[in-house]
Amino acid sequence: SHLGRPKGEPNPEFSLKPVADHLAGLVDTKVHFAEDCVGEKATSVIEAAEPGEIVVLENVRFHKEETANDEAFSKQLAEHAEVFVNDAFGSSHRAHASVAGVTRFLQPAASGFLLEKEIKYLSDSVNSPERPFVAILGGAKVSDKIPVIESLISKVDTIIIGGGMAYTFLVANGKSVGKSLLQEEMIPVAKDLMAKAKEAGVNLMLPFDFVIADDFSNDANQEIVDEDNIKDDWEALDIGPQTSIAFGNAIKAAKTVVWNGPMGVFEMPSFAEGTNAVAQALVDATKFGAITIIGGGDSASAIKNAGLSDQVSHVSTGGGASLEYLEGKELPGVTSLTDK
Template identity: 50%
Template sequence: EEMARGLKKSEVLLLENLRFHPEEEKNDRDFARALAKLAEVYINDAFAASHRAHASVVAITEFFDEKGCGFLMKKELEVLGKVLSNPERPFVLILGGAKVSDKIGFIKGLLDKVDSILIGGAMAYTFLKALGYEVGKSPIEMDKIEEAKFILNEASKQGVKVILPSDHKVVKNMDEKESFSIVDNEHFSSEMIGVDIGPSTVEVFVKELTKANTILWNGPLGVFEYEAFSEGTKRIAETVAFSKGFTIVGGGDTVSAVNKFGLAQKIGHLSTGGGATLEFLEGKVLPGIKALER
């Protein structure tokens, strides 16, 4: 408090990670009041934390008459808000990453807004398993098989095209990264592990993306951290980067992939939010946004 009072013009006081204090995640009012004593105006520019009901995000706003959002938060809300309210069609959603469970609500929230969904990454194997395919030792969420079936069924009812991988880059051992092979869905044996989408799938995805006027991408399409398994994610990243449509990339791993391939400057909007982006596009009211409105 003394340091805050002693700040000179243009000086900044940066606090340590507030999650070191248990009161932060408990949304503790007394802790928030103590933080509020350090300033006269509250600005939240942490969109990525706005889905968390924490003391520095929610409770603190009660102690400020003057409060608002920063420029980054404003841009996130404008861009993602347009995706929800009035996306330019055709709208293609690309989904990857590890878990179906992280994206179920997100998919359901966007089903009536998208024209097609391209699914790759580890989460594709849960969908392929739901359709009865052998996926070997690839990671799947058995408790989400029924959800996957429901999503596929709802998409079909609403005329949304869902495109799953038709071929895969696979290994028998993750330690033998150069000993991969390409197999289609019919020849995926029980000892194989899927590590990337295959070349035929890449071409199908690329063809679909060239039609799009809006593209939203969340989740890498393979284990892109390893060069041998990065081709699918790289080709899709290049297609998204040079798309004629408006492009949005969200999620830490996906943004990392785009940066790795040197394409970040060519993306329309790189969303800083992981869970916050998913929850916002799911249609949820983020606690940090709601707190600024009261």
């Protein structure tokens, strides 16, 4: 496995030794730890282990060859084993040696149960959703979400847009957003996406009231205003209560919901209400029989913070991976597996 971003060289801060120690406390079999993932330090530990015991190899990213998907390094990893199982959905969008490269030298290459579950939920939602199908997209930047919006326009009934990216869409609609987050170069793109959604008969919902603040801090002065009254020197940091109700109603009427990205600066309690309202609407939709999928990353953190993770259909373990899957991209960690 990898841990963190040690930049291709050993760094004790990112060692998997604590992971091996923790695993040893969870299972009834002996867990060995190898101080490297290839070479003598790895092979000696593997050869000394008895059948049925577990060997945890050191962080693969201690070698720069891992992220380069180096062929020789992939081959060295493959020499340790007879079968390869990928259960790391959160890394499956990366063409790295331990994710994809190793499968060139090690077959069969199978999916673990978590990876299978992730792909099933995402595949069913995108390819054969029960309708109405609602996608909720938030987060800071429009640029991060353009491919997924373009991909979803042909698949969904409603797209809900919140978070920092919403302000670029508002400006594209002729609104003033004060000091709110804005990607000016993306205004034409936002206009184009709104036109495409309209043409496809997709209901694209934008926030229409906001919690604004005179400073980017939890203790700032705050007001709730509508879209025509965002003050010039204030910034919007969350969707407002009326928007939360409208978004919630659309979510609760859905049969399939995918959520990726918060509605505001949810890390600050003062600006978490919109995100929490969306999380609660997803829980309600689930109770009404909808399939609800949280697309990893900040959305997973947000629903966890709200204490609602166990009340939706599926919380993805992969932010980037789930986003790329929704964009229609192939995931190297999945396409490299042996065909069933």
